[in-house]
Amino acid sequence: MSAINALLQGVLLGGYYALIACGLAFMYQVMRIINLAHGSLVVIASFAFWLLAGRWGINPFIALLAIVPAMTLIGWALERGILERSLHHGQLVPLLATFGLAVVIDNLLFLQFGADPRSLANFIGSLSYDSWELADELYVGKLAVLIFVVALVLLGGLSLFLARTPLGRAIRATSEDPDVVGLVGIDAHRINAFAAAIALGTVGVAGLFLPMRGTVTPYSGFGVLLFAFEAVEIGGPGSLWRVLAGGIVLGVAQSFGALVHPQGFLIAGHSVFLVILIARVALSRSVLGQVGARLLRWN
Amino acid sequence: MSLLQTQDLDVRHGLLRAVRNVSFEVQAGDIVAFVGANGAGKSTLFRALVGAHLPTSGRVLLHGADVTGIPAHRRTRMGIALVPEGRRLFADLTVRENLALARAAGRKGPWEIDAVLEVFPNLAARIGHKAKVLSGGEQQATAIGRALMTNPDILLLDEVSLGLSPAAVDRVYESIRRLVAGNVTILLVEQDLDRALSVATRVVCMLEGRIVASGRAGELTRAEIIDAYFGSRERPVGSHDHSVGSRDRSVDSRDGSGESGDRPVNGATAG
Numbered sequence: 001m002s003a004i005n006a007l008l009q010g011v012l013l014g015g016y017y018a019l020i021a022c023g024l025a026f027m028y029q030v031m032r033i034i035n036l037a038h039g040s041l042v043v044i045a046s047f048a049f050w051l052l053a054g055r056w057g058i059n060p061f062i063a064l065l066a067i068v069p070a071m072t073l074i075g076w077a078l079e080r081g082i083l084e085r086s087l088h089h090g091q092l093v094p095l096l097a098t099f100g101l102a103v104v105i106d107n108l109l110f111l112q113f114g115a116d117p118r119s120l121a122n123f124i125g126s127l128s129y130d131s132w133e134l135a136d137e138l139y140v141g142k143l144a145v146l147i148f149v150v151a152l153v154l155l156g157g158l159s160l161f162l163a164r165t166p167l168g169r170a171i172r173a174t175s176e177d178p179d180v181v182g183l184v185g186i187d188a189h190r191i192n193a194f195a196a197a198i199a200l201g202t203v204g205v206a207g208l209f210l211p212m213r214g215t216v217t218p219y220s221g222f223g224v225l226l227f228a229f230e231a232v233e234i235g236g237p238g239s240l241w242r243v244l245a246g247g248i249v250l251g252v253a254q255s256f257g258a259l260v261h262p263q264g265f266l267i268a269g270h271s272v273f274l275v276i277l278i279a280r281v282a283l284s285r286s287v288l289g290q291v292g293a294r295l296l297r298w299n
Numbered sequence: 300m301s302l303l304q305t306q307d308l309d310v311r312h313g314l315l316r317a318v319r320n321v322s323f324e325v326q327a328g329d330i331v332a333f334v335g336a337n338g339a340g341k342s343t344l345f346r347a348l349v350g351a352h353l354p355t356s357g358r359v360l361l362h363g364a365d366v367t368g369i370p371a372h373r374r375t376r377m378g379i380a381l382v383p384e385g386r387r388l389f390a391d392l393t394v395r396e397n398l399a400l401a402r403a404a405g406r407k408g409p410w411e412i413d414a415v416l417e418v419f420p421n422l423a424a425r426i427g428h429k430a431k432v433l434s435g436g437e438q439q440a441t442a443i444g445r446a447l448m449t450n451p452d453i454l455l456l457d458e459v460s461l462g463l464s465p466a467a468v469d470r471v472y473e474s475i476r477r478l479v480a481g482n483v484t485i486l487l488v489e490q491d492l493d494r495a496l497s498v499a500t501r502v503v504c505m506l507e508g509r510i511v512a513s514g515r516a517g518e519l520t521r522a523e524i525i526d527a528y529f530g531s532r533e534r535p536v537g538s539h540d541h542s543v544g545s546r547d548r549s550v551d552s553r554d555g556s557g558e559s560g561d562r563p564v565n566g567a568t569a570g
Contacts, residue, residue, distance in 0.1 A: 166399070166400075166403040169392065169396050169399065169400050169403075170400060170403075170404065172389070172391065172392060173389040173392060173400055176389045176390065176391060176392075177387060177389060179351065180383065180387045180389075181372070181404075182350070182351060182370060182371030182372040182375065183349060183351065183371055183375060183380065183381050183383065183387075183446070184375060184380075184400055184401040184404050184405060184445060184446075184448075184449055185372050185375040185376050185401065185404035185405040185406070185449055186372055186400070186404045187370075187372045187373075188372075
């Protein structure tokens with residue numbers, strides 16, 4: 001039963017990782033930017049939820065209506081102010097720019113809020129600890145299920161948006177060849193700004209659940225970035241659903257790692273990430289791997 | 300007023316001056332073939348015309364308006380479209396999506412998916428397939444269709460026969476003839492001289508970034524074009540002498556006569 005429980009908890013944890021990785025993956029797929037400020041931006045959103053709930057008593061789920069649009073505006077400004085300019089100077093400059101942004105955000109948050117951990121648990125009633133009993137000694141947390149469902153809806157909605165809408169098509173085309181979209185009348189900079197806004201919108205949603213699951217401090221951004229990055233890398237390039245797959249693999253690995261040893265949680269997750277990374281590099285050089293990759297692309 | 304005009308256009312690739320003081324005019328209904336060896340600057344010139352490559356000096360005028368500093372996406376909406384060398388389709392998008400993308404972002408006009416399928420009937424069965432699984436000929440048809448969906452006044456075709464089988468090239472050129480009949484103004488870069496001359500009304504020969512000969516397809520002789528192509532008679536004297544449309548005929552040659560004694564070239568006699 002404990003193995004089934006570990007599997008179930010791992011899958012649900014994967015939904016959380018997919019949720020926090022969604023914006024990182026989206027921005028990378030469209031703009032080819034690894035946004036090292038991603039975790040810090042999630043933390044900004046978390047503090048915004050905490051402020052609205054703690055100071056003005058606004059229900060965190062209602063606050064989504066204000067914070068998600070605010071984060072999309074930040075995404076637009078981020079693209080126009082930093083990312084677009086840094087993209088002109090090669091791949092290293094956006095990395096450095098977003099790393100610098102992360103440092104600035106973390107320290108500004110520390111300056112404003114101090115080092116105390118904050119949580120939204122007090123503002124969501126029993127949701128933070130309630131669970132359903134599926135079988136004897138097999139429980140699932142209501143919050144974990146909610147996060148998993150939100151991740152499914154978000155990834156599904158984004159996938160549908162990319163597949164079915166003119167803007168989604170333009171985003172996919174821009175991600176494929178930003179130089180050529182101009183030849184069909186599309187402004188690649190504008191599309192990138194839309195993509196950054198959408199990515200930061202998902203960051204807003206992730207920022208809601210981070211302080212619901214646990215606590216958040218001004219320096220929580222690095223941990224968020226690390227797990228989000230691992231989920232994206234394990235899932236690999238392509239469809240957004242791979243982010244969910246990557247998150248689930250990471251979550252299950254951590255869950256089983258904790259089963260083996262109390263401190264095995266993190267080690268198991270990082271180890272799986274490393275093994276998959278090495279395997280991918282090795283396979284990409286082999287004939288078998290190239291055939292497999294070709295087959296995967298023909299989906 | 301010319302549909303398209305360049306004035307002393309200079310375009311650089313880093314330190315390389317790829318296009319040098321190029322001036323020419325294109326009138327509505329012209330089919331202009333740009334010929335020249337690899338590296339002559341034809342593709343760079345085309346990219347500069349659509350705004351994908353900004354010139355270092357000179358001007359590009361579209362419908363008489365200076366569009367030199369206007370980026371590609373806005374120029375496309377002003378009525379100029381390029382089918383780039385190598386087709387450059389969005390490989391993970393279907394044929395329909397490639398076409399619809401251009402329809403949504405480009406200029407409004409008569410070109411719809413159905414109209415494109417009339418010109419390229421072989422695409423009808425492939426409309427739901429991703430561009431990356433199409434044959435070379437189908438990809439080229441999709442690329443031309445995508446450009447048409449922006450409803451251009453001028454269509455620029457860069458090496459449309461490159462890498463295609465002879466049968467596929469035949470189909471593409473048959474489609475170009477249909478476009479010509481539909482009064483689309485076309486600028487064409489083509490390595491295959493006979494193919495280019497079979498549809499062109501005017502010919503521009505480029506060498507090392509300069510226009511070295513230009514004139515009506517029926518008046519420039521094949522020998523003159525080949526001489527200009529390989530540079531054996533090339534002596535650029537100034538780009539203003541090479542306006543297409545403003546002058547009917549101009550060949551730079553060492554004897555200055557511009558005559559070779561060879562027969563004139565047109566679609567019927569080339570080859």
